[in-house]
Amino acid sequence: MFAPPVKLTDRQQELLAYLRQHQREQGVMPSTRDIQRHFGFSSQTAAMSHLRALEKKGVIQRHPHKARAVVFPEDLQREEIVDIPLYGHIAAGYAEMQQQEPDGTLSLDAATIGVNRGSKAFALRVRGESMIGVNICDGDIAILEVKEPRPRDIVAALIDGETTLKRYLVENGRAFLRAENPAFPDLMPDEELQVQGVLKTLIRRMD
Amino acid sequence: MFAPPVKLTDRQQELLAYLRQHQREQGVMPSTRDIQRHFGFSSQTAAMSHLRALEKKGVIQRHPHKARAVVFPEDLQREEIVDIPLYGHIAAGYAEMQQQEPDGTLSLDAATIGVNRGSKAFALRVRGESMIGVNICDGDIAILEVKEPRPRDIVAALIDGETTLKRYLVENGRAFLRAENPAFPDLMPDEELQVQGVLKTLIRRMD
DNA sequence: AAGAACGCTGGACGAGCGAACAGTTAATAT
DNA sequence: ATATTAACTGTTCGCTCGTCCAGCGTTCTT
Structure with missing residues (x-):
């Protein structure tokens, strides 16, 4: 499903870049606490908030109630x-x-x-x-x-x-x-x- | 890091195929309970046991104490x-x-x-x-x-x-x-x- | 000016989840 | 024949983790 590019804030882009980097290096997505630690947030819900916004903009998908279950839509669509x-x-x-x-x-x-x-x-x-x-x-x-x-x-x-x-x-x-x-x-x-x-x-x- | 092919039992191959399939379809790895449900095991520890064996044979890696944190080594080595x-x-x-x-x-x-x-x-x-x-x-x-x-x-x-x-x-x-x-x-x-x-x-x- | 979006803090909850441990039976290797 | 591996059952524990809720200040949009 083709999606034209969307506008992300600078911070959202940083978040997205971190998700990609973590996945590339560790092979899995970070948890909200991983994200919290990486960005130095006092609260893990800052991470939640960003993930929610990124999901709303369609650049990630999430499986509810599951750990580390952020997905890049393009990963799902890609041929094997x-x-x-x-x-x-x-x-x-x-x-x-x-x-x-x-x-x-x-x-x-x-x-x-x-x-x-x-x-x-x-x-x-x-x-x-x-x-x-x-x-x-x-x-x-x-x-x-x-x-x-x-x-x-x-x-x-x-x-x-x-x-x-x-x-x-x-x-x-x-x-x-x-x-x-x-x-x-x-x-x-x-x-x-x-x-x-x-x-x-x-x-x-x-x- | 090149690894020559290793011998897997039939069951281990089924497990591995399921991990691949789940990742392709859902974008994330299954939990031990997902694996349990899929294969109809009575106990989630059957899944644990298989994952341990696959890890021992080097065809997967695992992050300890983290949910859904099975990794294919080739995914880590692959260029972006x-x-x-x-x-x-x-x-x-x-x-x-x-x-x-x-x-x-x-x-x-x-x-x-x-x-x-x-x-x-x-x-x-x-x-x-x-x-x-x-x-x-x-x-x-x-x-x-x-x-x-x-x-x-x-x-x-x-x-x-x-x-x-x-x-x-x-x-x-x-x-x-x-x-x-x-x-x-x-x-x-x-x-x-x-x-x-x-x-x-x-x-x-x-x- | 008002409302929405952004970007966080903070606390608490309960379900999801890996892990440890004990065990059995069957198949394979020595 | 014996030892090891494979393939599970079963129970319990405690940590990880997403989620909810309340809130604040700043920036952007209408």
Whole structure:
């Protein structure tokens, strides 16, 4: 439910900022006494009063009679967030990958990247220009889902112990990888092709 | 702090799923009595027992002696999430844009897109092939920050009452827009160029 | 000027809530 | 076979916590 911005007093903004900060740092909302202590109020009902005003302006919601039950409406409306580990170097299947510490983590809502919370997903950085024919650039972040590839899917797969991002093709019952750049040859695996994941979403920083 | 996956019993997984669900739907964690009611336990201490076990396995954290104070460790570690409104059609400056209901919302961590929580940002869909020279494709989602452009930034700007995504250039003290595709001419505004935002990040679904 | 909103003080109440403790039975690990 | 873990029941306690009520002074709106 879209809500245009509302006017808050300076003090109300301070209160709101404190709620956000506390939630970020502690993982839970503060109680009215936490708020009292933080702002140096003599009475906890000053906190109550502010919460009531913020609720009236629609920027928070409260569950009556429950401790720590302040809610940001946008938290309720948000699509479920998925944490995607970003690996710098992968030389393994997904099971081993999970045991490896990632280089970082991306967090996005599930709908944006087309990956459900329960699905296994990971991210890696595109290296080189082998997929430039479909506008996939060196340095892009590729988000992949661990699942069976269909022909023409773009996949991350293991070739000679290294992960590569290519188009997955099947000819004469034989799976292989093709670049989207004529300067790069097809890759035929010696054994069965080990696909690590199927490309779902691409992210590129432009600044 | 990276933690490899741990083994949970079936019941523990049910408990964990309930915690997630309750938090998503209500915005706050359940109390031990909420958990008791949900699972049909005769005693609230069954819930306590499960929470203790989950905490021991590291998949939740708890603040002692505080109500509803179960925390998912990954929530604490996550970069701050930013909700970016996605507009289908923009024929205005940012102030008017804010009053308009967006077509949807993207939620991403601030570090991934290079936009701080306090900054004003919005998203729109790329239309056409005018920026294909820098691998920006029709249908891509562009995330922009409202700020002053520097020469060579890619910006969303108003031309003839329509928003367009182009490279911002300044020559002889005159600002104008250039496509990254020779098939598209430079765009010189009749009046002062109204820039809506500067491109920060591009997102593309590949499936 | 009057009324409403803002931003607090202060006190007291009772329900919500985590926690401690004791225990049982079943399943799993050694 | 024994020990440990899992999954609960059951009772009680005391603290945390939101809520109500009364009020004051200041600022803003009509």
